[in-house]
Amino acid sequence: MAAAAGVSITTVSDALNGKGRLPDATRRHVREVADRLGYRPSAAARTLRTGKSGLIGLTVTTYGDEPFTFTEFAYFAEMARAATSAALARGYALVILPATSRHDVWSNVALDGTVVIDPSDQDPVVSELVRQGLPVVSDGRPAGSLPVTAWVDNDHEAAVLDILDHLAAAGARRIGLLTGTTTDTYTHLSTTAYLHWCERVGQDPVYEAYPAHDPCAGAVAADRLLARPDRPDAVYGLFDPNGTDLLAAARRYGLRVPDDLLLVCCSESTVYASTEPPVTTLSLKPRRIGTAVVQLLIDAIEGAESERPLEQVIPTELIVRTSSQRRAPRTTVSAPRSSEGK
Amino acid sequence: MAAAAGVSITTVSDALNGKGRLPDATRRHVREVADRLGYRPSAAARTLRTGKSGLIGLTVTTYGDEPFTFTEFAYFAEMARAATSAALARGYALVILPATSRHDVWSNVALDGTVVIDPSDQDPVVSELVRQGLPVVSDGRPAGSLPVTAWVDNDHEAAVLDILDHLAAAGARRIGLLTGTTTDTYTHLSTTAYLHWCERVGQDPVYEAYPAHDPCAGAVAADRLLARPDRPDAVYGLFDPNGTDLLAAARRYGLRVPDDLLLVCCSESTVYASTEPPVTTLSLKPRRIGTAVVQLLIDAIEGAESERPLEQVIPTELIVRTSSQRRAPRTTVSAPRSSEGK
């Protein structure tokens, strides 16, 4: 390449990178020759020399041997999409790396930093990365004393309390929960928030837990919840498919939604806008999280003293639809309009 | 590292890579010291030296500036998941690279090969990659004369014809289509197959097209289709959300599914198992496609004379549910059982 342009290697490098002291004529000439030859500087050599690869790991938790689960489809897809966009805009690319992947794959790719989704308590991958001096930013606050560089999360407790209040305000007397058996932070925080709320308002907890990675188990658990003798008159489901599963279960038991059963589930899916009835959902705003996580990580990589806070809480959004808005009870004569009526 | 173990660089390399002629004692010693020091060979240096990075690009088509669209969520997520697993199992990792991404990002990452999802006619990225001598395998047969190394696809025409026959057998007299305005191969092949079928059986085509990347437009198009004077009594929707949108539209017009309207849509989503009624879906088997694509690509990368065919057609699967199975018509006395009845 240098020979083809009749200049030295240095000049080529400087011309292509806009450095050095070169007259515009030389710069143009080199670039032209490079274009004509289809010359691309070697990414590997550049990485070796500069120590920067422009690659960011995106680590997803695995259940079994699959990288990510049905439960998280919509969330993961949106989050990954936003993260990809944000990274790209700053010249980085994302590498998908399952947390439990073989060690050789991890050490075979030169990463500038890593995004970790929902890291477990003593995640060995995270510790290893941090030990190597790589910045690690997590989606979901780190459990235990995991030494991440920064994290972004929702306020799951507040979100759950909000939903329970919302359901109670809509007339729910006994609110049930569909939760998971896994030990991740999201499930844990949400469940304890539910239990605290029950304690506070003096309601017996009514919940069913199932392995969230198994879509069939979800349908069964939804059914079980509505088959209980102490059947709830409102349910919050922590996972994406719970909404359709609960709707189906309600139909099986002849329960009308929202008349006999109020429903909310946590989901990023748009299908709940056109189910019968449309279901109220809690959005965790994966796009904002994905963007924020990547920004924090790249700030850390580039050593820019980030003016962003290193621990960010993204607000959730409750999208209220028919399933959690009870019509005026049929057994009651419709009361005169009152904006204060409880 | 070499110094710490008291041996030469060569010996370290040989010991860690299982090459050379070293006694087990030396090999163990070197590995032990490496472990103790937390030493990891530099991926960048290895890539530079060997010319192999262990990275595979995963190129997704973009609409607007977002890497992938709502329409393809479930398909993309499943396909990417399978591809990630397959790549990982052979020691490779996936890099997400939007097709329209900035050129500098593409040339900043050392790829061994690339998977392209639904490449457009004269995709400049693909041409560039091929020119560089990199293997490219596409999900979806290449349009035009795109010189991909190999491809994997479904037989979309056959799938559509199958569905139309299925609907006709269920009693449909006028079958409508919900299709897209984009020019990708999937939309094109499916639509022409529909038109051919209509011509063959002598039915006037009844279809609405909308920009598939816009979820709102889908709902509107579904509504439009059922509002037409020549309203179809059966509809096939090419895109994932069409099922729920059509169900909602049918409810608005007081049409019962499947009694007044038969419904099928192409989707990988499990929600259609528990909608009211459950909707018949066509699965394109993204997991099989993702796996096959990665296998072909890695075979090409490693120069293994693949015993796999370079053009693979993955069979689709029609998951028949209530929405496309008409009960015995109410206006007719139920006929004696006859397995030949048309």
Add this chain to the structure above:
DNA sequence: CGCGTTGACAGGTACGTTTCTGCATGATCA
């Protein structure tokens, strides 16, 4: 005893950049 052979390593080079340093050349200025 000499010679080939094999085992066990060390040396050195190349991979393709980036970047520091150096060296001309011509212009500017005292």
Add this chain to the structure above:
DNA sequence: TGATCATGCAGAAACGTACCTGTCAACGCG
């Protein structure tokens, strides 16, 4: 006119690995 200085480039040293090519000892064999 000589000293200073900016300009325009070339040389060369890394970066850390893989692998080819030695070298040196020990050993078996005729």
